Amino acid sequence: VSESLDKARHRVGAAQVSLIRALVAGGPPPPGFDRHRIDVQAEALRRKRSRSAAAALPDLRVRLGADWDRAFDEYARAHPLESSQRRSDAALFRSWLRRC
Amino acid sequence: VAAGAAAVAAAAVAAAVDRTTTHLGVGLGWRHELDMSIARIDGIDFVEVVAENVDPRRLPRSLLDLHASGKPVVPHGVGLSLCGGDPPDRKRLRHLARLAETLDAPLVSEHLAFVRAGGIESGHLLPPARTKDMLDVVCANIELAQATLPVPLAVENVAALLEWPNAEMTEAEFIRRVVERTGVLLLLDVANLYTNERNFGFDAREAIEVLPIEQIAYVHIAGGVERAGLYHDTHAHPVAAAALGLLDHLCARGPVPGVLLEYDRSYPSDTHLGAELDLIRRTLERARV
Numbered sequence: 001v002s003e004s005l006d007k008a009r010h011r012v013g014a015a016q017v018s019l020i021r022a023l024v025a026g027g028p029p030p031p032g033f034d035r036h037r038i039d040v041q042a043e044a045l046r047r048k049r050s051r052s053a054a055a056a057l058p059d060l061r062v063r064l065g066a067d068w069d070r071a072f073d074e075y076a077r078a079h080p081l082e083s084s085q086r087r088s089d090a091a092l093f094r095s096w097l098r099r100c
Numbered sequence: 101v102a103a104g105a106a107a108v109a110a111a112a113v114a115a116a117v118d119r120t121t122t123h124l125g126v127g128l129g130w131r132h133e134l135d136m137s138i139a140r141i142d143g144i145d146f147v148e149v150v151a152e153n154v155d156p157r158r159l160p161r162s163l164l165d166l167h168a169s170g171k172p173v174v175p176h177g178v179g180l181s182l183c184g185g186d187p188p189d190r191k192r193l194r195h196l197a198r199l200a201e202t203l204d205a206p207l208v209s210e211h212l213a214f215v216r217a218g219g220i221e222s223g224h225l226l227p228p229a230r231t232k233d234m235l236d237v238v239c240a241n242i243e244l245a246q247a248t249l250p251v252p253l254a255v256e257n258v259a260a261l262l263e264w265p266n267a268e269m270t271e272a273e274f275i276r277r278v279v280e281r282t283g284v285l286l287l288l289d290v291a292n293l294y295t296n297e298r299n300f301g302f303d304a305r306e307a308i309e310v311l312p313i314e315q316i317a318y319v320h321i322a323g324g325v326e327r328a329g330l331y332h333d334t335h336a337h338p339v340a341a342a343a344l345g346l347l348d349h350l351c352a353r354g355p356v357p358g359v360l361l362e363y364d365r366s367y368p369s370d371t372h373l374g375a376e377l378d379l380i381r382r383t384l385e386r387a388r389v
Contacts, residue, residue, distance in 0.1 A: 005240055008233040013185020015229065015264075016217035025220060032265025040330055041226075041261045049223050051365070081221035 056090035122206040124358025135162035146172040175199040177210040183228035184214040229264035254285035254317040259295035259333035272310035289320035290346040298331035318358035335364035351387030
């Protein structure tokens, strides 16, 4: 039973990696998915991430004004949120912006 | 004699329900931005706190006050990724367990979703594939969580914008099988059910016929908005009349121990929140009469 569970875990995990890569890391849409829905979900995830960073960086959000969306979008597409990252997304975005 | 027998039978049914569920009433999701509103609005019977947002050793004053006043506080996890390929993270489980103990919570809740894979975080709850593989994995993960948590676990159906190809069962059947195999409680989000009805074209009332509603610990409700033909569960807009209609339908089917309203941003005035909570309370009370 545990060997078949391990195999199921592997199959489930591999399929989820493909979907997450398509949504947040520029990967190709996995076969069988509606490509428009993938785009809408990806956009919804970026917007949520952007709102969360903006809430942590209110001054920077005001200073960037209309440029925030373009800047955050560029950052987010190039830097998927990694499970292992210790610094907050907002702090990483601020550092990325300074280097630009 | 017949009436007496019926009363005894009704009492037995009520006792059976009481064994698995706690009466919770009408609740509002605790957020830092809402702590004053929660203190000011009359008739909030319980709250929920997003587990990842607090440290059990340094809980916000307003949450401790609610706990001290005897109101149930339910820890609500968003990061356990119960539908992920990996077993649930031990640190995250310990955190949920400590919160439940510190707050004397009657239960904790999480989602039938995954939020990470291959070291990448999605940043939001994503729906599981509805396959036998997924059932085996999520049931094993739920059993691992149940073995660690000091209180019962309830799992919530999620709102989705996309779905996996080659589904082997409906969402309602998937949830029913998870509940039957693990004995987990159900946190039924009627706004999520409504969102999926809109986005995938099934009948939510038919889904309720299939869902294990006798295992409902409490219900979530929240607002959303349509954008370009898809319905987004935003937790930032007023509750849709259709979602309240689903709550009403659900309450007519069986006992609903509690309903909790969620806002995550665009927080409305106390007046607006109070009015939505009143609508929810009236819907619950109408069913009880």
